[in-house]
Amino acid sequence: MAPNFPEVQGGGSLILAWQVRNKRVLVIGGGEVAAGRILNLLNADAKVTVVSPRSGLNDEVAYRIAQNAVIYHDRVFEASDLDDPEITMVMTAVDDPVASSQIWKLCKERRIAANIADVPPECDFYFGSVHRDGPLQIMVSTNGNGPKMANIVRRRIAATLPENIGAAITKVGMLRRKLRVVAPGDEEGPKRMKWMSKVCVQWSLEDLCDMEEQDMEELLRSYAPDQIPSYSQVKLKEEPGVWEFDGSFGWACVV
Incomplete structure (x- = not known):
């Protein structure tokens, strides 16, 4: 009887x-594609260096340069640009195409990860179509087969997500950081993970x-006894599992 393990599907990419x-990233070029690459890198807090003749800059790249968001060299690429030991990606x-392939070969000689636009065989990594909502990032990749299809799939996925999911994730991140203050020890790690998982499951996105x-x-007070009070219990500061009679039925027991 065959074991019930996932089937291996070759031909994919390791999405990370x-x-x-x-970290220092070198971008060669200043057109529309470069603009998208630069924005992605700045969103990821990278230190970006751009090499391109000023005549080849589009408006967005020129704006990033004017805002000092990147380091800029007004010239064509030179092999010595790769001598900077801080460069981790190109x-x-x-x-x-000829110049791009030459840059690819130089990167391979120096063991620097590189992405050569529109040349999948000369790429150590690919870009996908990304949906961003605060801390939430969802990437769809077609492994270079159909960038437009990736965009269509990404939009369809994004349309099914609640509008407030990014805000909910931000709040969960705040709660996790506070929990590490309440229970900082490494030995608390498994309990912290299990407790946070239960909060995310038992509370709705709207609650979060x-x-x-x-x-x-108030919620963190329930961590030590390993309980998950409901949203309403936290708002009303009730003890989990305790119901207080308020006499609303018109009668009461007098002892």
């Missing part, structure tokens, strides 16, 4: 969230989005 915060977006800082403090 590459942390480039405060992206090319130039209309010169509406959660305020004082609600978080």
Whole structure:
């Protein structure tokens, strides 16, 4: 009897969230494609260097340069541009296949990860179509087969998401950071993960989005006894599982 394991489907890519915060990335080119690459990098807090003749800059790239958001060299690419030991990634977006392939070869010699626009065989990584809502990022990739299809699929997925999901995730992140203060020890790790998972499952997205800082403090009181009070219990500051009779039925027991 065959084991019930997932079937291997070759031909895919290993989709990762590459942390480039405060890392140097070289972008070669200054047109529309380069503008998109630069925006993605700045959103990820990378340190971006752009090499391109000023005559080849589009308005958006020129704006980033004017705002000092990137380091800019007004010239064509030179092999010495790769000598900077801080460079961890290279992206090319130039209309010169021969020059692009040469840059690719130079990057391989220096073992620098590179993406050569519109040349999938000369790419260590690909860009997908990304939906962004605050801390939430969803990427759809077709492994270079159909960028437009990736965009269509991404839009369809985004249309099914609640409008407030980004805000809910932000609130969950705040709660997690507060929980680490309440229970900082490494030995608390498994309990922290399990407790946070239960909060995310038992509270609705609307509850998480509406959660305020004082609600978080109240909710965290239930961490030690490993309980998950409901949203209304937290708002009313009730003990989980306790119901208080308010006499609304018109009678009461007098002892």
